[in-house]
Amino acid sequence: MSLLQIDNLSMDIVSTSILRDVTLTVDPGEIVAVTGESGSGKSMTAFSVMQLLPERVKTSGSIYLDGKDLLQASEAEMCRLRGNTVGMVFQEPMTALNPVKTIGDQVTETILIHKAMSPADAKTRAREVLDRVGLPADRFPLSRYPHELSGGQRQRVVIAMAIALRPKLLIADEPTTALDVTTQAQILDLLKGLVEDFGMGLLMITHDLAVVADMADRIVVMRRGEVVERGPTRSLLAQMKHPYTRQLFEASGHQVDLPPRPEPKPLLEVKDVVRDYRLPRTRPFAPHGQFRAVKGVSFELHRGERLGLVGESGCGKSTLTRALLGLEPIQGGSITLDGEPVFSGTKPNLAVRRKMQVVFQDPFGSFNPRHRVDRLITEPFFLLDEPPTGKAREAAIGEALEAVGLTAKDARKYIHEFSGGQRQRIAIARALIIRPELILFDEAVSALDVSVRAQILDLLADLCRAYDLSYLFISHDLSVVRTVTDRVLVMKSGEIVEQGETEEVFSNPRHPYTRTLIDAAPVLPDLDALGRSLTDA
Amino acid sequence: MLNYIFKRFLSLIVSLAVASLVIFFVIEVAPGDPAQFMLGINAQPDTVAALRSELGLDVPKWQRYLGWVGGLVTGDFGTSYTYRTPISTMIADRLWVSLPLAIYALTLSTVIAFPAGIYAAARRGKGGDMAVMGATQLGVAVPNFWFAMMMVLIFAINLRWFSAGGFAGWDKGLWTGIHSLTLPAVSLALPQAAILARVMRSALLDILGEDFMRTARAKGLTRRQALWRHGVRNALIPVLTIIGLQFSFLLAGSIIIEQVFYLPGLGRLVFQAISSRDLIVVESVVMLLVFAVITVNFLVDLAYAAVDPRLRSRT
Numbered sequence: 143m144s145l146l147q148i149d150n151l152s153m154d155i156v157s158t159s160i161l162r163d164v165t166l167t168v169d170p171g172e173i174v175a176v177t178g179e180s181g182s183g184k185s186m187t188a189f190s191v192m193q194l195l196p197e198r199v200k201t202s203g204s205i206y207l208d209g210k211d212l213l214q215a216s217e218a219e220m221c222r223l224r225g226n227t228v229g230m231v232f233q234e235p236m237t238a239l240n241p242v243k244t245i246g247d248q249v250t251e252t253i254l255i256h257k258a259m260s261p262a263d264a265k266t267r268a269r270e271v272l273d274r275v276g277l278p279a280d281r282f283p284l285s286r287y288p289h290e291l292s293g294g295q296r297q298r299v300v301i302a303m304a305i306a307l308r309p310k311l312l313i314a315d316e317p318t319t320a321l322d323v324t325t326q327a328q329i330l331d332l333l334k335g336l337v338e339d340f341g342m343g344l345l346m347i348t349h350d351l352a353v354v355a356d357m358a359d360r361i362v363v364m365r366r367g368e369v370v371e372r373g374p375t376r377s378l379l380a381q382m383k384h385p386y387t388r389q390l391f392e393a394s395g396h397q398v399d400l401p402p403r404p405e406p407k408p409l410l411e412v413k414d415v416v417r418d419y420r421l422p423r424t425r426p427f428a429p430h431g432q433f434r435a436v437k438g439v440s441f442e443l444h445r446g447e448r449l450g451l452v453g454e455s456g457c458g459k460s461t462l463t464r465a466l467l468g469l470e471p472i473q474g475g476s477i478t479l480d481g482e483p484v485f486s487g488t489k490p491n492l493a494v495r496r497k498m499q500v501v502f503q504d505p506f507g508s509f510n511p512r513h514r515v516d517r518l519i520t521e522p523f524f525l526l527d528e529p530p531t532g533k534a535r536e537a538a539i540g541e542a543l544e545a546v547g548l549t550a551k552d553a554r555k556y557i558h559e560f561s562g563g564q565r566q567r568i569a570i571a572r573a574l575i576i577r578p579e580l581i582l583f584d585e586a587v588s589a590l591d592v593s594v595r596a597q598i599l600d601l602l603a604d605l606c607r608a609y610d611l612s613y614l615f616i617s618h619d620l621s622v623v624r625t626v627t628d629r630v631l632v633m634k635s636g637e638i639v640e641q642g643e644t645e646e647v648f649s650n651p652r653h654p655y656t657r658t659l660i661d662a663a664p665v666l667p668d669l670d671a672l673g674r675s676l677t678d679a
Numbered sequence: 680m681l682n683y684i685f686k687r688f689l690s691l692i693v694s695l696a697v698a699s700l701v702i703f704f705v706i707e708v709a710p711g712d713p714a715q716f717m718l719g720i721n722a723q724p725d726t727v728a729a730l731r732s733e734l735g736l737d738v739p740k741w742q743r744y745l746g747w748v749g750g751l752v753t754g755d756f757g758t759s760y761t762y763r764t765p766i767s768t769m770i771a772d773r774l775w776v777s778l779p780l781a782i783y784a785l786t787l788s789t790v791i792a793f794p795a796g797i798y799a800a801a802r803r804g805k806g807g808d809m810a811v812m813g814a815t816q817l818g819v820a821v822p823n824f825w826f827a828m829m830m831v832l833i834f835a836i837n838l839r840w841f842s843a844g845g846f847a848g849w850d851k852g853l854w855t856g857i858h859s860l861t862l863p864a865v866s867l868a869l870p871q872a873a874i875l876a877r878v879m880r881s882a883l884l885d886i887l888g889e890d891f892m893r894t895a896r897a898k899g900l901t902r903r904q905a906l907w908r909h910g911v912r913n914a915l916i917p918v919l920t921i922i923g924l925q926f927s928f929l930l931a932g933s934i935i936i937e938q939v940f941y942l943p944g945l946g947r948l949v950f951q952a953i954s955s956r957d958l959i960v961v962e963s964v965v966m967l968l969v970f971a972v973i974t975v976n977f978l979v980d981l982a983y984a985a986v987d988p989r990l991r992s993r994t
Contacts, residue, residue, distance in 0.1 A: 194896055217901070225899030232897075237890040240909045242987055251908070252898045287988040303898060425682050 143209060145170050145343045146191065146311050151203035153186060153367075155196065160186050161367045163203070168311060168343040173334070175346045175358035175375075179390070179591035180562070183367040184347045188313050191345070192230055193220045208310055226256045229304030233316035235297035239288040245272070245299045246284020252306040271302040275332060293455070294325035301332065308340050315347045322454040322618060327662040330357055349591065351394045352621075352664035355379060363387045379667060389593065395666050396596035397625050401607040403446055409480060409612050410443040410466070410580060416474030417461050435461040437636040438475065443580070448606065448613040450627035450644060452620060452659070458636040459616050463584050466614070468495055479580065496525040499573035503585035505565035509557040516553035519543070519572040526576060542571040545608070546601060563594035567601065574605070580612045587622060599626055620663045624648050632656045680984065680991045687980045691973050698969040699751070703744050706958050706965075712736075713760045716956040734760060747962065756963040761955045766963050769948065774967075776846055777937075777944040780860050780867070781929035787868035788875055788925065795872070796879025796918075801906055803884060811876065818873025827866035827939045834862060844941035863940045867933055871925045878921045882914035889913070915986050923979035927972040 144167035153161040161183045168174045176184045189195055191205055193212055205212040208227055212220065224230075229252075232238045239248060246268055253264040265284065272282060275298040288296055297317065304312060314333060318326035334357065337344050348354055354361055354375075361378050363371045363386065371384040382388045416438055421431035435458045443449045453459045464470045466477060468490030477484045482494045499522060502508045509518055516539050523529035530538055540550030546567040557565060566586065573581050583602075587595045599622065605611060617623050623630060623644070630647050632640040632655065640653040651657045714730040715722065731737050735746070750757055756766035799811035835843035847859040886892065887910060895905040934946030945964060952960035984990045 192897055194893065221899050221901050223899070224897055230897040232890060232894065234890055238894045240891040240895070240913070241989060242912050243909070251895075251900075255899050255904070287992070289989045290992065300894065303894070423682065 143206060144168060145208060146345065147204075147206040148187070148191070149204045149206075151187070151190060151201065151205060153183075153190065153195075153202075154200045155198060159367060160199075161190070164364070164367075164369055166362050166369065166372065168345050170310065170343050171337060171341045172359050173337055173344045173346060173357055174360045174362060175348060175354040176362045176364060177348055177351060177354050177390075178364035179349060179593065181366065182364040184349075184364050185315055186367075187364070188230070188315050188345060188347050191228065191311075191313060192224060193217075194224075222256070225252045225304075225309070226258070226307050227309050228311045228313065229307075229309040231297070231300050231304050231312065231314040231317045233319050235293050235300055235320060238300050239296055241288055243287075244284060245277075245282070245286050245288060245291070245302075249284075249299065249302050249306055252303050256307060258307055267306060268302070271306045272299070274336075275299075275302045275305075276328070277302070292325075294321055294329060297321065297325075297329055298332070301329075301336070305336060305340070305342070309342065311343045311345065312336070313345045313347070316349065317346070318353065319348070319350070323620070323659060324454065324662040326353075327664075330664075333357075350664065351391060351592070352666050355667050356664045363390065379669060391666065391669070393592040393596040395621070396592075396599060398599045398603040400448060400603050400626070400628070403444070403448075403628055406444040406447070408442045409445040409447075410614070411478045411481075412442070412466070412475070413440050413477075414438045414475035415440070415462070415465060415472050415477060417458070417465055417470070418473045435636055436465065436472075439633075439636070439638055440475070441631055441638060441641060443612060443614060445579070446606075446610060446612055447629065448615060448627045450623035450630035451614060451616045451633060452618065452623050452630060453633035454618060454659075457633045459633050460584065462633070463500075463582060463614075463616055466582065467498065467500055492525055496522070496576055497579045498582070499576070499578040499580075500582040500584060501566070501569045501573050501586040503588050505562045505569060505589060508569060509565065511557055513557075514553065515543075515555050515557065515568060518557065519553075519568060519575050521572060522576045538575055542575040543568075545574060545605065546571045561594075563590055563598060566590060566594075566598055570598075570601070570605070574609070577609070578611070580614065582614045582616065584616045585618070586615075588617060588619060595622070602626060620648070620660065621665075632659070683984055683990065684981065687977055691977045694973050695970060698973070699748055699966055700744070702962055702965050702969065703747060704740075706962050707740060713956050713958055717760060747959075751963070751966060757959050759952075759957055759960050761952070761957045761960075766960055769960065770945070770964060770967060773943060773945045773948045775849060776860075776942055777930060777933065777946070779856070780864055780933065780942070780944065781926060783857070783860055783864040784867035784871065784929050784933075785922065785926050787864055788871040789922065791868065791872040792875035792879055795876040797883060797906070797911065799876065799880045800883035800887065800910075801903065803887075808880075811880070815873035815876050818869050819877075821870070823866050823870050824935045824939050826869065827863070827936055830862050830866055831939070844939070846942050860942075863933070863936050863942060866939075867929055867936055871929070875918065875921055875925065879914065879918050882917045883910050886910045886913045912986060916983060919979050919982050919986070923975050926975050927968075930971050931968040 146168040148164055148166050151161055151164040164187055166174065176187060178184045190201060201213055249268040249271060250264045253259055253267055254261060259267060268284060269279060273279065277295060277298050318329050321329060333344060336342060346357065358375050360374050361372065362369055365386050371378065371387045415436055416434065417436035419433045419435055421433050423430055439462060451459055465472050468484040471485060479494045479497055483491055484494050485491060519539060519542055520535065539553050543550055543552055548567055560568065587598050590598060606613060615623060615627050627644045629642065630644045631638050632653065634655045640647060640656045647656060648660060651660055714727050714734060714736060718727055718730060735743065754767060756770065759766050759769060795811050799808045802808045831843050834840045841862050842859060847855045849856045892905055892909055895909045933944060934950055937944040937946045949961060949964045
């Protein structure tokens with residue numbers, strides 16, 4: 143029998159079916175990746191192994207862990223297993239740790255709660271485990287608090303807590319989704335190393351097929367609560383049997399067809415922009431410190447061009463975005479759109495702002511839930527001196543909604559009636575409605591499933607063909623930037639370290655940082671080559 | 680950390696200064712001359728003038744303000760217009776009733792509210808939660824003076840466990856003092872406990888939904904262990920805020936309860952001083968209460984830092 147054996151697991155919450163006949167196994171020392179889009183039930187499968195499920199869940203089937211049927215186990219028995227035989231790592235490292243306890247206390251707790259060692263030994267073990275996950279004692283003493291650590295470091299603490307007692311099975315639910323690519327690469331390496339060293343089984347839940355292809359020994363593809371395909375990584379990738387698997391892979395590597403660029407004519411000109419933040423005093427009466435988030439950035443965005451801006455969290459790309467939109471004053475340099483300053487005097491220049499719109503990342507948080515769609519998407523009208531009313535307003539709403547693939551009838555609905563992808567379409571309609579010349583996309587497709595993301599990217603290509611738009615596409619996702627932009631800027635620590643034609647930068651990076659970024663990003667395997675190598679063998 | 684304390688302390692000093700200015704001038708512009716009031720409407724103008732100069736009412740306002748503030752700092756609150764006795768002794772006598780009463784009531788309220796709130800949060804939606812929530816609803820709704828009268832009826836008049844009113848004084852022993860403050864303290868504490876229990880419950884419920892509670896469960900903690908080890912301390916921040924507000928209220932706002940139980944407390948002192956235009960007493964007591972409120976807020980700020988390491992390291 144395998145280490146983990148899930149047989150015909152079905153799950154219902156009230157009358158909604160969450161999982162149907164899910165069967166999968168994990169052996170010691172094996173990495174099994176469960177992948178699929180949101181709503182596929184992959185996370186619920188993971189949580190059912192931990193038996194940390196919402197109330198009123200009905201399950202049937204069986205889950206055997208190390209020979210014990212977890213569905214028959216009492217809560218007390220499950221408490222003895224959790225953290226001891228099976229550990230878990232979560233998606234969001236920023237909130238996964240208790241903010242008021244030291245990392246030492248939190249790692250030690252896993253050991254002490256199972257009465258595995260004396261408090262002194264537990265402390266020694268906690269130290270060893272933190273060293274093992276790459277948090278050495280000199281920089282990360284046990285007395286550190288979570289808020290003193292970065293996201294990647296916090297994820298290491300969470301991993302340390304999960305492996306402190308050397309569990310036989312580790313479950314990782316989207317462990318790197320919230321992290322930067324370079325950090326992601328390190329955490330994935332760490333997980334792989336732990337599996338090798340301890341002979342643990344790793345059940346990894348992830349939506350990122352490039353990560354899956356890179357990490358997993360075996361893959362399980364899920365859709366709407368069912369397993370649609372499973373198999374060893376190489377053979378599954380080489381000969382995808384289920385159309386959904388193929389569709390997922392195609393969407394992940396989706397290439398859009400951009401219209402050609404017109405002759406270069408500057409639209410947005412950014413010269414030596416500096417953005418300083420005032421830091422709090424370090425001691426009474428000391429002068430305020432300054433933090434320079436954007437250090438003299440200059441670039442041009444041409445009319446009709448799709449420009450990408452990539453960089454990791456904290457590099458200043460969001461600060462720069464806010465400055466471009468005239469949301470915050472800058473401390474040096476100039477930003478002009480069509481020759482006019484974005485920020486005039488102490489307030490944003492409305493004449494310029496109406497030529498520029500933005501689409502944000504979170505399709506759930508960026509709408510007021512109490513307003514109907516027509517009111518939501520006509521918000522930019524306040525930038526106009528004479529906003530359209532009556533029939534003209536209705537016509538504008540209808541046109542904007544139809545341009546993004548919705549219908550005019552959707553105008554009277556509320557935002558909760560739409561899916562994530564549809565909401566992002568509404569966000570684009572909101573940007574489009576006053577016919578801007580430039581749209582900024584701030585991580586606009588990062589929260590979407592791959593198939594939805596592919597559709598939205600196609601929509602963006604169609605729109606810039608139809609409306610003569612220019613895009614500034616800000617993202618941490620290199621593969622997306624590569625397909626949807628003509629030129630790209632690479633930003634690090636407030637500076638643009640490299641810029642050039644997208645293909646040129648990606649295939650021939652000159653700055654070492656760009657190379658690090660590109661190397662760290664997991665890539666989808668070349669499926670044809672994989673197929674050939676398999677038939678040759 | 681030092682920087683945080685310093686900042687809080689600075690804001691304490693500034694608040695006190697602003698409050699003293701506001702109190703002094705608001706009361707000064709209120710109509711009614713204390714000398715005229717004390718001597719009655721038939722008094723001769725020169726008698727009134729003589730009393731005004733005796734009370735120090737004839738010097739410019741700003742001089743009187745400075746004199747008053749200077750006196751406050753050195754503990755000399757001046758002399759009551761009505762009773763002609765030093766205000767500091769009047770206040771001190773009353774404070775010996777009001778302060779213990781407030782502390783007593785707050786302790787009771789906390790002791791009742793914490794377990795009730797935690798219990799209700801742990802059994803969210805179940806019978807125990809509903810019972811606690813029902814009881815707190817009642818506690819918030821019933822006026823405390825009515826509740827106080829019911830207690831007098833039951834425990835003083837029928838059962839004769841406590842006296843119906845008055846304060847025995849501390850010189851007859853600690854126990855006698857506490858005993859005679861028990862009924863007022865309970866009547867003050869119960870509505871506060873009801874509010875505090877609700878705050879505790881909702882703060883804990885918010886925390887129970889946090890990711891780190893799930894992490895704690897994944898380590899093998901039972902629901903109860905996770906709640907106690909990871910939930911309660913995180914829920915303390917909003918609860919401390921309410922405790923601070925409640926203490927200020929209990930110190931100053933117990934006038935009705937003092938009236939019901941015939942206690943010589945601060946609330947009654949202010950009430951009497953206002954009705955007899957004893958402005959300097961009003962000013963001094965109000966200033967003292969402001970001082971108490973601001974100091975309590977300062978202590979609450981320090982307590983935040985003790986609970987939450989993020990505040991400690993924020994410079």
